[in-house]
Amino acid sequence: MITIKDVAKEAGVSVSTASRALNNNPRISATTIEKVKKIAKELDYKPNASAKTLSLGKANEIGVIYPVTADEDPANPFHIDLMRGINTALQLKNFVLSVAIC
Secondary structure, eight states: OOOOHHHHHHHHHHHHHHHHHTTOOOOOOOHHHHHHHHHHHTTOOOOOOOHHHHHHHHHOOEEEEEEEOOOOOOOOOHHHHHHHHHHHHHHTTTTEEEEOOO
């Protein structure tokens, strides 16, 4: 797996400069941004979602909580369709669906 360290090494810049370039930081020159992005594309670099979550201070995750029902209660098939629809919409925005039954 290609990491940002690989991109930085190939571009001849530090990891922090590569990160800033990929995020269009105004402190980085347009030339460096273009160079780093070109190398990232050539290497097929994909950002690490966990690292991005840490650096942004937020997680792209939505939770759905279902209450526990009695064992003899029939399952509601609508819940599956509802979760499928929620998940489809979230994926378009790069979010993750977490489901809890409690």
